[in-house]
Amino acid sequence: MTGSFLYEPPISPQVRALYDEDLADGGYVWNVSRLWAHQPGTLKGLFGLMSEAFTPSGLNFRQRGILVAAAATALGDSYCSLAWGGKLGKASDAGLAAGVLTGSDAGLTDQEKAMAAWARKVARDPNATTPADIQALRDAGLDDEQIFAITAFVALRLAFSTINDSLGAQPDAELAQSVPQKVREAVTYGRPVAQAPAV
Secondary structure (H helix, E strand, C coil), X not given: CCCCCCCCCCCCHHHHHHHHHHHHHHCCCCHHHHHHCCCHHHHHHHHHHHHHHHHHHCCCHHHHHHHHHHHHHHHCCHHHHHHHHHHHHHHCCHHHHHHHHHCCCCCCCHHHHHHXXXXXXXXXXXXXXXXXXXXHHHHCXXXXXXXXXXXXXXXXXXXXXXXXXXXXXCCCHHHHHHCCHHHHHHCCCCCCCCCCCCC
């Protein structure tokens, strides 16, 4: 069982390094890592690009989590919703994280609400955005450089999620068990959680 539609590739030094990082962080190899083991260099490059895109925004980890959770929810990506809902819950609280995942945005500041709304629009229909949407972000206190940065970051996150979802990556049982119950209950979409811990 690889946790996706693809067979797990042979172990190479790059694959072993990817798996070892997971084992050091959480004690198990994530299904998404087993999938990206087909191109660990691409994964590293994509994550580097995400960081490079986000850094000019000057925003904090909580705001980053709001962007990812809002976009993942809009896309219907259960894996990233659980992973980042859990991270956001730890960085703030479980109720706030669940609010982003359900779209109520309870507990967010006005600026964070504007960012979450923007992330959802980018995920759902980027061709439907308007100058008024950009002005709403400006009115919330973001400048054009920050708007570009968060848009590039969200778009790159969507690329990552699209690959995972298309190739059948299932959220790990361990991941689902590790997040707050409110977060777990908010994720009612996307691929189901793997039934048994990865081996």
